[in-house]
Amino acid sequence: MAIITISREMGSGGIPVAHKVAEKLGYQLIDGEMIMAAAEAYGLSPEAVEQADEKPPHFVDTLDSKQFLDLHLIELIILEAALKGNVVIYGRGGQDLLKDVNSVLRTRIIAPFEDRVERWAEREWLDPDRARYLVRKSDQQRAGFIKYYFDRDWDDSVHYDLVINTQRLSEDKAVQVICDSVKDENLEGVKASGKKLLTDLILRKKVEIAILSSDNIDAYMLEISVEDGIVTLAGQLHSNAEKTAAEKQARSVEGVNDLQNDIKVVEYRTNPSEH
DSSP: OOEEEEEEOTTSSHHHHHHHHHHHHTOEEESHHHHHHHGGGGTOOHHHHHHHTTOOOOSOHHHHHHHHHHHHHHHHHHHHHHHTOOEEEESTTHHHHTTTOTTEEEEEEEOOHHHHHHHHHHHHTOOHHHHHHHHHHHHHHHHHHHHHHHOSOTTOGGGOSEEEETTTSOHHHHHHHHHHHTTOHHHHTTHHHHHHHHHHHHHHHHHHHHHHTOTTOOGGGEEEEEETTEEEEEEEESOHHHHHHHHHHHHTSTTOOEEEEOOEEOOOOSSOOOO
């Protein structure tokens, strides 16, 4: 069950590297096109995918609730495809989504900013100033996405196994390094445990989606964990009714063997007295 994640900066050459790695190894490429093709089966419209895919929040409650749910559905698409093994996950925070799965090869493709601007201008036939604006905006958007949803600095190299600078290495060499690295014995030796962890991650994601789908639960302070099909709900909700509703939603998910409800009810005063 080999899994490769490829994080990239716009204009770094990540797109052709991902395609060539998948082609050379015979792996499935999980990218925007694949997610869009699978979206309908998960109840996602093309517009919903476009709004949620690798996008930071709007900081508008009604928009963010919908985007948050749609993002979880996109993540479920990725996780269920990854469970089949032999996949290349392109972007989408794959290295963070699967951070507990030790059998994943986490890679990042980078290049100096001005090199990336020049490549993007040539690829898209753009004025250099326009390309510079788009590359900078993409960096900010992707960094914001990773920071908000995974609480991590996007360019922190400690979270990757390989960081490849395409100013220094050719595209073909980058492909070869990734293809060779995924066969490393340290990754091969933990594939069995990785499949178990991934199965639990999928169940957790389904429980999260079930709870987020309810209009009666303010789920942002909830913590959900799964081990061997046993779900634990923790965190805070505002009422016993919400706590009961969260448990009911979780138990409705196929594959839940048992559930422990450790949610704390914390009531807030809506009109605090003045001091």
